[in-house]
Amino acid sequence: MLDEIRQAATRQRQARTLRALVQGSHKLLSADGESGGLVLAAQLLDRLDAFDDTEIGAWFDHLARELDPDPQQVLARAQAYADKPDAATLVALTQAVEPPRQELLRRLNRAPGGTKAILRLRRQLLRLLPRRPDLQAIEADLLHLLASWFNPGFLQMRQVDWNAPAQLLEKLIVHEAVHAIDGWDDLRRRLQPDRRCFAFFHPQLPDEPLIFVEVALLPEMPPAIAPLIDKGATPMAAERFRVAAFYSISNCEPGLRGVSLGNFLIKTVAQHLQRELPRLRTFCTLSPIPGFAAWLLADPAGPDFSALNGLRKPAVDALREAFAHLQQSQRGELQALQHAAAWQALPAADEAALQRLCAAYLLHHSPTPRGDPVARFHLDNGARLERINSRGNMAPKGLRQSFGLMVNYLYDLDRVEANHTRFRQGEVVRSRAAASLL
Missing domain, CATH: 3.40.630.180 (Aminopeptidase)
Structure with missing residues (x-):
């Protein structure tokens, strides 16, 4: 009975706090004066700071439900722009499309400590999103604003x-x-x-x-x-x-x-x-290859090398042979290569087979959306795949992620833009040494 009373009291307190938050949000949006707006923003941030992830979800619900663009206004201004596509109608359409909650977040950001508070709000939102996909529009708003505020x-x-x-x-x-x-x-x-x-x-x-x-x-x-x-x-x-x-x-x-x-x-x-x-x-x-081992071990029969873009049949056959060689060498237990003991007397042919398979992973799987995240980061940044290193990281994490392999990406500052463009077109720029592995 006492627990029920406490729970009811907690719900009432949260409801009062949420009402105050909602009222404060609308007051802040309607505030005209700069100084008055800063006071309201500071008060609102203090209330938000006291909310945990569960409680803040109710305020996000309000933002998603009540501070969306007006569909009828958007439709009317879109029609006006279609009828007369000039600067005035475009500006009017842009203003109608922007959710009012973006302006609310901007005003919160003006208060002392506002930027730090906005980052805290996004951390809370990111934790909620896996079970609250309906809040995705708010995530898009926050990402849009933060990308502007944290422009390099x-x-x-x-x-x-x-x-x-x-x-x-x-x-x-x-x-x-x-x-x-x-x-x-x-x-x-x-x-x-x-x-x-x-x-x-x-x-x-x-x-x-x-x-x-x-x-x-x-x-x-x-x-x-x-x-x-x-x-x-x-x-x-x-x-x-x-x-x-x-x-x-x-x-x-x-x-x-x-x-x-x-x-x-x-x-x-x-x-x-x-x-x-x-x-x-x-x-x-000198970079890790965090997805390589998981890719190679996902199917006991090995990856579908024929599905990798840009590989001709001789290269596909060579990859299948490399995988079969490792399977035979490790008696069907490739996972053994994720432990240091297996490397104490590992034949050079086994290391060469791993490097060949890794080259296929980096050169032909990395351009896909499911490619290695570190590879995609550097290659999209305009780096060149320079060299794959066996025994690059023999620590437990390196063995677990990539059988100890690491990779060098080369940053030629005069070529990064051209390399970036080629990667966006699906091509990995590579050195002769890296290309020769396939």
């Missing part, structure tokens, strides 16, 4: 070094998503002169890295990750720097999912390093 032209690229505030350095440890940072000693090594870290910051969030990239300065293109993240390695002299290898890129803000930042960060950092260190001649990555 508004962002600041800064190098993060060991002298940065401890709170900022701790965020690098927390958000590193590719190669975990093993405490402060590991981080300190990654910030020494032959290792660099660069991040994008927004003026409204000056102490919050949005995304960061880690770079190793080396004499040659690296084939394996372990030497790059060895916290006991001796720093290299600057006169030996010839290659800048991007070996990790991590997003720090889930509320910006889908907002393109990483591609601009890599290119901006490459241009910065080129100016700072004119001896650098090569800009590349």
